Amino acid sequence: xxxxxNRRAVLxxxxxxxxxxxxxxxxxxxxxxxxxxxxxxxxxxxWYNGIGTVLSKWRPTGIGTSYVTSEILAPLDTPxxxxxxxxxxxxxxxAAEKLSGNGHAKGMTSLLTGRPFTEIKSTNFGDxxxxxxxxxxxxxxxxLVNPGQLASxxxxxxxxxGGPSSYMSYSGPGQGGVxxxxxxxxxxxxxxxxxVPTGNAGSAELEAxxxxxxxxxxxxxxxxxxxxxxxxxxxxxxxxxHLALIRDLEARVQVGKSCDVAVAPAFADDDIRANSRVPxxxxxxxDLVAVALACDATRVATIQWSGGESPIDFKAIAPNAxxxxxxxxxxxxxxxxxxxxxxxxxxxxxxxxTAGGAPSDMSAAQSTxxxxxxxxxxxxxxxxxxxxxxxxxxxDVDGRTVLDNTIILCVTEVSEGPSHAYTDxxxxxxxxxxxxxxxxxxxQNQRTQNDLFVTVAQAVGLPDIxxxxxxxxxxxxxxxxxx
Amino acid sequence: MRDLxxxxxxxxxxxxAESSQLGFTNGAASTLLxxxxxxxxxxxxxxxxxxxxxxxxxxxxxxxxAVGEDACATDFVGRFGARAFRRPLQVExxxxxxxxxxNNKAEFxxxxxxxxxxRAFLQSPVFLYRVELGMPAPTQTAALRLSPYETASxxxxxxxxxxxxxxxxxxASQGKxxxxxxxxxxxxxLLGEARGVHALADFHAQWGQLEGVxxxxxxxxxxxxxxxxxxxxxxxxxxxxxxxHGDGLLATLLTTPVTYLNNDLAAYxxxxxxxxxxxxxxxxxxxxxxxxxxxxxFMASLAHEAQPSPVLRGKFVLExxxxxxxxxxPDNADTALPAADPSKTARQQLxxxxxxxxxxxxxxxxxxxxxxxxxxxxxxxxxxxxxxLPIDASGDLAGPGDLSGHFENHEELLRLLAENETVRSCxxxxxxxxxxxxxxxxGDACSLxxxxxxxxxxxxxxxxxxxxxxxxxxxxxxxxxxxxxx
Numbered sequence: 001x002x003x004x005x006n007r008r009a010v011l012x013x014x015x016x017x018x019x020x021x022x023x024x025x026x027x028x029x030x031x032x033x034x035x036x037x038x039x040x041x042x043x044x045x046x047w048y049n050g051i052g053t054v055l056s057k058w059r060p061t062g063i064g065t066s067y068v069t070s071e072i073l074a075p076l077d078t079p080x081x082x083x084x085x086x087x088x089x090x091x092x093x094x095a096a097e098k099l100s101g102n103g104h105a106k107g108m109t110s111l112l113t114g115r116p117f118t119e120i121k122s123t124n125f126g127d128x129x130x131x132x133x134x135x136x137x138x139x140x141x142x143x144l145v146n147p148g149q150l151a152s153x154x155x156x157x158x159x160x161x162g163g164p165s166s167y168m169s170y171s172g173p174g175q176g177g178v179x180x181x182x183x184x185x186x187x188x189x190x191x192x193x194x195x196v197p198t199g200n201a202g203s204a205e206l207e208a209x210x211x212x213x214x215x216x217x218x219x220x221x222x223x224x225x226x227x228x229x230x231x232x233x234x235x236x237x238x239x240x241x242h243l244a245l246i247r248d249l250e251a252r253v254q255v256g257k258s259c260d261v262a263v264a265p266a267f268a269d270d271d272i273r274a275n276s277r278v279p280x281x282x283x284x285x286x287d288l289v290a291v292a293l294a295c296d297a298t299r300v301a302t303i304q305w306s307g308g309e310s311p312i313d314f315k316a317i318a319p320n321a322x323x324x325x326x327x328x329x330x331x332x333x334x335x336x337x338x339x340x341x342x343x344x345x346x347x348x349x350x351x352x353x354t355a356g357g358a359p360s361d362m363s364a365a366q367s368t369x370x371x372x373x374x375x376x377x378x379x380x381x382x383x384x385x386x387x388x389x390x391x392x393x394x395x396d397v398d399g400r401t402v403l404d405n406t407i408i409l410c411v412t413e414v415s416e417g418p419s420h421a422y423t424d425x426x427x428x429x430x431x432x433x434x435x436x437x438x439x440x441x442x443x444q445n446q447r448t449q450n451d452l453f454v455t456v457a458q459a460v461g462l463p464d465i466x467x468x469x470x471x472x473x474x475x476x477x478x479x480x481x482x483x
Numbered sequence: 484m485r486d487l488x489x490x491x492x493x494x495x496x497x498x499x500a501e502s503s504q505l506g507f508t509n510g511a512a513s514t515l516l517x518x519x520x521x522x523x524x525x526x527x528x529x530x531x532x533x534x535x536x537x538x539x540x541x542x543x544x545x546x547x548x549a550v551g552e553d554a555c556a557t558d559f560v561g562r563f564g565a566r567a568f569r570r571p572l573q574v575e576x577x578x579x580x581x582x583x584x585x586n587n588k589a590e591f592x593x594x595x596x597x598x599x600x601x602r603a604f605l606q607s608p609v610f611l612y613r614v615e616l617g618m619p620a621p622t623q624t625a626a627l628r629l630s631p632y633e634t635a636s637x638x639x640x641x642x643x644x645x646x647x648x649x650x651x652x653x654x655a656s657q658g659k660x661x662x663x664x665x666x667x668x669x670x671x672x673l674l675g676e677a678r679g680v681h682a683l684a685d686f687h688a689q690w691g692q693l694e695g696v697x698x699x700x701x702x703x704x705x706x707x708x709x710x711x712x713x714x715x716x717x718x719x720x721x722x723x724x725x726x727x728h729g730d731g732l733l734a735t736l737l738t739t740p741v742t743y744l745n746n747d748l749a750a751y752x753x754x755x756x757x758x759x760x761x762x763x764x765x766x767x768x769x770x771x772x773x774x775x776x777x778x779x780x781f782m783a784s785l786a787h788e789a790q791p792s793p794v795l796r797g798k799f800v801l802e803x804x805x806x807x808x809x810x811x812x813p814d815n816a817d818t819a820l821p822a823a824d825p826s827k828t829a830r831q832q833l834x835x836x837x838x839x840x841x842x843x844x845x846x847x848x849x850x851x852x853x854x855x856x857x858x859x860x861x862x863x864x865x866x867x868x869x870x871x872l873p874i875d876a877s878g879d880l881a882g883p884g885d886l887s888g889h890f891e892n893h894e895e896l897l898r899l900l901a902e903n904e905t906v907r908s909c910x911x912x913x914x915x916x917x918x919x920x921x922x923x924x925x926g927d928a929c930s931l932x933x934x935x936x937x938x939x940x941x942x943x944x945x946x947x948x949x950x951x952x953x954x955x956x957x958x959x960x961x962x963x964x965x966x967x968x969x
Binding site: 151171176178179182190208212215216217218219220223224226230231233238241242248273274276313 | 516573590962
């Protein structure tokens with residue numbers, strides 16, 4: 001099942017960044033090259049890019065499979081991707097609506113948890129809190145992981161550490177449950193390719209290293225046991241969680257790694273937070289996730305483009321991008337955050353709501369913002385298309401492609417910037433041939449993200465997941481899109 | 484790690500980033516726990532242990548040939564363990580690590596067995612966390628006095644950001660770290676040594692939110708990541724010289740025209756100063772710079788790509804100096820500035836925009852302290868004009884608290900702030916949060932009062948504040964998990 005990659009050939013080229021995905025087929029061991037296995041692993045990637053969209057430029061026209069795509073979604077309207085794309089309009093972020101508070105924090109904390117936030121703090125910035133329970137990616141990770149695999153990989157682009165609007169993945173409720181995305185591709189690389197002992201499965205060398213590891217972790221666990229009961233409740237909870245993670249590590253001792261890759265992505269420390277490197281950082285993270293899925297190092301991943309108050313300044317990125325010729329507002333004053341270059345977040349606040357169609361009386365600044373934001377979201381569609389094509393280029397063990405066995409679920413924390421609304425959430429599902437129905441669906445805000453997550457869980461073979469998150473908002477799978 | 488193993492690779496730099504809690508990153512809850520973090524710890528422990536045994540004689544401190552391998556290992560477990568745990572090992576702990584050694588020695592050899600012992604110590608919760616159990620006391624007591632070893636750790640992590648040195652271990656073992664005068668004496672020693680710069684530099688970098696300065700995005704070739712790093716270095720040195728070697732006064736920190744520059748920074752600031760790469764004392768001419776907040780590190784980070792931001796600057800003053808963070812603008816507020824108008828300064832445009840309801844309420848507090856820094860552009864360089872129009876850096880303070888008065892420029896504004904009681908009280912709170920990694924609780928009133936009193940009576944001396952906080956109950960005790968609530 002696990003593919004063996006030649007460690008030398010995979011990564012090479014410009015700055016160590018050109019991942020050799022198209023070569024994967026050639027690297028498979030000859031013996032398993034054509035031996036199609038009937039069942040390939042099912043995988044899920046949660047894709048996030050922030051601050052919603054421009055709804056009037058996002059919605060296709062028509063309905064079902066005969067829709068005409070929109071300006072923003074056009075990059076996904078290729079002959080190979082269209083049959084694998086479900087455009088899911090009219091999903092309601094019901095959990096976010098339940099409580100009042102800071103718009104992006106509410107959206108981010110409830111987005112993947114399907115619950116209103118918890119540990120609520122009344123601050124001068126409006127109520128904030130942390131996620132109210134496990135997020136769908138982490139639940140799927142727990143359920144889909146095989147012994148020896150990473151349960152999940154969380155890759156970020158300019159994700160930041162900070163308050164609740166920076167995070168979307170949770171292993172459980174509260175700040176202690178946060179699973180942060182890793183913005184440094186070098187660290188993602190190290191996690192995927194160097195955290196398990198090397199050697200051939202079953203070899204004496206690997207066996208020895210596994211035994212050593214187990215004896216170290218056993219000693220460590222006895223230190224944990226001795227502290228138990230001597231600490232305050234919060235500290236104890238943290239230690240218990242830490243111990244549980246150590247036990248997870250032990251479970252990974254058994255299996256050798258057959259997917260190690262020699263060359264790490266080359267970035268300098270300053271690059272990781274540099275706005276100007278966003279395209280390269282994004283590509284590195286997408287490529288790493290693709291490789292990790294391809295060699296079955298994990299079955300669940302998240303790709304998180306910044307956070308709820310995205311500081312990405314698109315005007316400064318990529319001189320050839322369309323917005324560089326537009327007079328997009330770049331240096332505007334924002335009192336709501338500490339970003340000096342918050343073009344995306346700030347621009348999104350200039351836009352009027354387009355949920356009911358673009359208003360006819362927009363000011364010049366609003367029209368410009370709409371043009372620029374449309375270009376931004378279209379750029380994200382291009383990135384998504386790139387990622388999907390990478391997965392489509394890798395043959396899977398069942399003779400299909402990795403994309404055919406992977407559902408990419410695209411989400412965002414509000415539907416549009418200015419309204420911070422949680423109706424008409426612009427979600428997508430891409431990939432997963434035969435796992436869900438393609439086409440354009442409009443659920444008229446009668447279905448929630450909770451229902452969508454249940455649908456995805458069932459689509460990847462977990463029929464026992466019949467509700468998710470806050471039961472108040474969970475009414476079961478969306479049968480319209482289930483195959 | 485540097486002090487435990489002589490390792491200079493700083494493996495922690497590669498760990499998953501911490502979240503922030505109350506504005507500082509050293510709170511217990513801010514270090515997030517995820518599979519990636521625990522894997523980071525394991526990988527780092529493995530790499531460090533491997534590299535440590537490459538120089539076995541140095542690591543061991545005993546000669547396995549002369550005294551026998553097992554005797555040397557026993558000795559090593561006790562000594563290394565005491566340093567890793569910042570206290571002598573308990574009997575069961577020593578037995579467990581001893582067993583780890585014995586169980587692996589036969590199969591994998593002496594060196595590997597030692598390597599595994601080091602690997603385990605470095606992943607132990609007692610090493611990774613600063614465990615504070617306190618000393619035994621009746622269960623109903625609300626607070627437990629920390630043991631001398633725990634007090635030693637609190638001191639060394641506060642002042643040095645690292646484990647206690649040999650002297651601290653020694654005084655702890657001799658019972659000379661219990662009387663307040665002894666503790667203060669050690670605090671003085673730690674602050675006086677070269678690495679005493681840690682607490683002051685780290686506090687101000689976190690308080691000033693300066694971590695991102697090297698990666699600021701400025702559309703100007705004069706700014707670079709390297710300049711950003713030099714600006715941080717300037718601020719660190721300034722803080723060290725002013726608070727540790729100088730008069731230690733908050734007023735000096737906030738108002739002095741003196742700073743520390745090298746040739747690159749002199750060029751960046753546009754002054755003729757030091758001509759070499761090493762940092763030297765430099766005094767700006769009157770009217771130019773006044774203390775910490777006017778460093779380019781602060782001014783450039785409280786700015787946009789090409790424009791300074793009075794709003795971010797005002798917000799910083801309210802949050803970090805006055806402990807009165809302004810509320811966020813309403814969701815429907817249009818926070819974009821209109822296009823640049825050459826007939827008006829950015830200040831005039833901002834005033835027009837924010838003098839109407841619903842903006843005027845908060846901006847009446849936010850704008851004035853922000854306008855005081857109008858002389859500093861987006862790079863933090865001094866400017867006389869905004870476009871072709873003269874700068875107006877004057878204003879009238881109207882709160883919060885007892886803050887009031889008219890100022891003509893940043894010098895006068897900073898003088899008002901430096902002399903203000905709310906500011907002093909806020910700085911005490913910030914130090915409390917930084918030291919204890921938590922917010923103020925009800926039981927902390929005494930400790931805070933004592934800190935405020937010392938700060939006031941010393942004329943706002945930060946050095947005195949720092950020493951006095953080691954004498955407070957908050958520093959010497961922990962909450963008893965089994966005790967009655969205070």
